Amino acid sequence: MLRPDALTDILQTVHLQSTILGSARFTAPWSIHIPDEDEDEATIHVVMQGQCWLLLDDRSHPIHMEVGDLAILLQSQAHTICDDPASPTVELETVIAQKPDPGYKRIAYGGDGLLTQLVSGTFKFRGDRAHNPLLSALPPLIHIKNEMGQFIPWLETTLQFIAAEIDINQLGCQCVLSRLADVLFIQAVRAYVMGLPVDRGNWLRALTDTEIGIALSFIHHYPARSWTVASLAEQIPISRSTFAERFRQLVGQPPMQYLTMWRMVKAANLLRESQLDMRAIAAQVGYASDVAFSKAFKRWSGVAPGIYRHKACTGNRVLGL
Numbered sequence: 001m002l003r004p005d006a007l008t009d010i011l012q013t014v015h016l017q018s019t020i021l022g023s024a025r026f027t028a029p030w031s032i033h034i035p036d037e038d039e040d041e042a043t044i045h046v047v048m049q050g051q052c053w054l055l056l057d058d059r060s061h062p063i064h065m066e067v068g069d070l071a072i073l074l075q076s077q078a079h080t081i082c083d084d085p086a087s088p089t090v091e092l093e094t095v096i097a098q099k100p101d102p103g104y105k106r107i108a109y110g111g112d113g114l115l116t117q118l119v120s121g122t123f124k125f126r127g128d129r130a131h132n133p134l135l136s137a138l139p140p141l142i143h144i145k146n147e148m149g150q151f152i153p154w155l156e157t158t159l160q161f162i163a164a165e166i167d168i169n170q171l172g173c174q175c176v177l178s179r180l181a182d183v184l185f186i187q188a189v190r191a192y193v194m195g196l197p198v199d200r201g202n203w204l205r206a207l208t209d210t211e212i213g214i215a216l217s218f219i220h221h222y223p224a225r226s227w228t229v230a231s232l233a234e235q236i237p238i239s240r241s242t243f244a245e246r247f248r249q250l251v252g253q254p255p256m257q258y259l260t261m262w263r264m265v266k267a268a269n270l271l272r273e274s275q276l277d278m279r280a281i282a283a284q285v286g287y288a289s290d291v292a293f294s295k296a297f298k299r300w301s302g303v304a305p306g307i308y309r310h311k312a313c314t315g316n317r318v319l320g321l
Helices: 004-011 092-097 133-137 153-168 173-194 212-221 229-234 240-251 255-273 278-284 290-301 305-314
Strands: 015-027 031-034 041-049 051-056 063-066 070-073 079-082 106-110 115-126 141-144
Touching: 004 133, 004 173, 004 212, 015 153, 015 173, 031 092, 041 051, 041 063, 041 153, 041 173, 051 115, 063 141, 070 173, 092 106, 115 153, 115 173, 133 255, 141 173, 153 173, 212 229, 212 240, 212 255, 229 240, 229 255, 240 255, 255 278, 255 290, 255 305, 278 290, 278 305, 290 305
Parallel strands: 015 106
Antiparallel strands: 015 115, 031 079, 041 070, 041 115, 051 063, 051 079, 070 141
8 A cells, every 4th residue: 555655745846837738639630740849848648539649759669549548758759649650740830830729728630530639738847857756767658548448537537627727718727727737747646656566676666665665754754853774674663684675675775875865855845945044954854054964965966055046046957957
């Protein structure tokens, strides 16, 4: 059974921005090429009616999508969505130029054949994507399948709200769509984590482990505590040596190394999202002084906390992002 604390705390470090969602009506034959224009931009497609293919430009992992399927390309990748790989392809900008209404939220394209309806969009992650443990652990492409040809209940409910907002297109619509995109992303990540094979040893699977998941919950929920390998093992409880080895196998790094990483992720989030001074941030992530915290943060990020905060506030790129 998944303990919610660790995943909840991790998801709170992931913030979407510049979200654009819209609906599309395509009639066969149709094939739309979506270019790789922004390396920080992710793309989402959900099939509302009909079927389609999703093809990456390198032609790896062709995906056939049906009603209720969701695909998220977390790393910007040029790709094509189509009714058939053999259909003639046009660029997305050509389709947008032919949109039937003055807003960007609805487009239509194709011939006189079968109808496919999609909810599609793009979004960016605000903040330190390269050092976020969740975004680093997720695959470039997430495909959530439907349940026996039907929408997954949680997905259907969210999409009903999204479709309604796109249709009414009232004041504040973009704000509502951005919030719904947050929900959609969280739900997709949760479904992906819960669907991982039991025998797959990685950090995401460790969140659902009955023993290591408890330790991760304590680390994530109480990063300021003076944790040791022994004190974490006592929370489960198992022997110190067994805990250390099992943690390393599942998570991919020793417990204390992971603790430091998580403290830095939390600190980076506080630097971006709060007005707390360095001493207060240091205390919240388990450092007795702001000097010790600053040294640890610079080792992790390559820049001092003050510089990191300044660049984040001014919108400049941080850590190569």
